[in-house]
Amino acid sequence: MTTLLSLYEELLQEIGRQASIPEQMALRSVCRPARHAVDPLLFAASPIVVDMGPQIEKTLGQLETLAKGDGVWARVGRTLRVSQISPNLDLLWPTLRSLKNIRTVEWTIRSTDTPEAKRNLIEFLKTIDSLEDFILVDKSDAVGHYAFLDVSSNLRKLSVTLEGSLSESPSTRGCYPTALQWTRMVVGKSPRLEQLVLPSRYDWTEICPILQATGIKLKQISDVVVSKELLAYLGSYSGLENLAVFIESGNEDLAHLFFDSLVQHKDSLLSLICPAYHEGEWCLTRYNLHIISQLHALQRLQMNVNSYDIKDDRNIITTFLDMAPDMPALRSICIQATAKVSSLWDVCGRNRATRERNTQTKVDAVLTKYSKSTDSTRVRQLIETHLQIIRPSSPWNY
DSSP, X not given: OOOGGGSOHHHHHHHHHTSOHHHHHHHHTTOHHHXXXXXXXXXXXXXXXXXSSTTHHHHHHXXXXXXXXXXXHHHHXXXXXXXXXXXXXXXXXXXXXXXXXXXXXXXXXXXXXXXXXXXXXXXXXXXXXXXXXXXXXXXXXXXXXXXXXXXXXXXXXXXXXXXXXXXXXXXXXXXXXXXXXXXXXXXXXXXXXXXXXXXXXXXXXXXXXXXXXXXXXXXXXXXXXXXXHHHHHHTTOOOOOEEEEEOOTTOGGGHHHHHHHHGGGTTTOOEEEEOOSSSSTTSSOHHHHHHHTTOTTOOEEEEEEOGGGSSSSSOHHHHHHHHGGGOTTOOEEEEEEOOOOOSHHHHHSHHHHHHHHHHHHHHHHHHHHHHHHOOOHHHHHHXXXXXXXXXXXXXXXX
């Protein structure tokens, strides 16, 4: 009879790869061969935490283990999570410098971090040639550290979030040039970059030309304001997988150009989130549906609908649902309401919210009626994904 003890280590590792972390922890306790096989997988997925605040006990325990040099973390640890650092911990810096396989660094900069501590960590980051993902959350009230912060040119993911008081005050623009200048520098030397996450509605007009000139082909773009520079970049390559945009009012002339640019990514685009807060060409239209029907890989779609396009039985929603069977990859839809804006009261007051609720009710009624009449199980399942999204939340939150 075959037992775990008789299996090759490679086979035990393959079993471990298919298991969840709790299952891996249970498997490693069965026998020594299983522990030897599973430990590299388990510890590679467990972050090394440096937090001299609430998690100081965990930090000290991990540092002591790493300092011995014979622990699994020292060999296979791939993720370093830094939240609160101290310059006076003798064990910290030599131990961090001994880590040779770090792939991901998540650094939360706080106002309590001393300049010396930040300088030490920045010097350490410069030594990590294997770094692929850098996630920076700035909760401090200063921006000077950007002038010295440098990371590997092998980055695949760069994420920057600004949460300090400077990023929330009316003088936000004062801190953006420093952060933007640093971002441009990193992007310009990271040709392997696949994912770039910047603060919500960040200005990409200076970033897009650098992306294009460097030959970077991002696979994910999130919460980006549509601009001519973005459209030029989207049209310069193929391979985008996830796209979520924000449309500023007055950009109607860019709508057709935006949807035309999606054809470049018809074989790769998996998710398209394109909320329109005003009626017009950014909503579902026959022109846009013609483009969307060509996105063969699309799995998730969120768009808005004009109120005047759902008055008849044969409306834009039923037209979309009629073509849904020809989009075999589509798994989730969310069709949201928007309303005509004719005055400032429509924008800021209750009038707009009331119109959107009324329009959303009509949208849901059209979908429900179609679901009852169609013979397509796939289309009924698509409609149900919409209803599950809309029911627990307001019509304009997804």
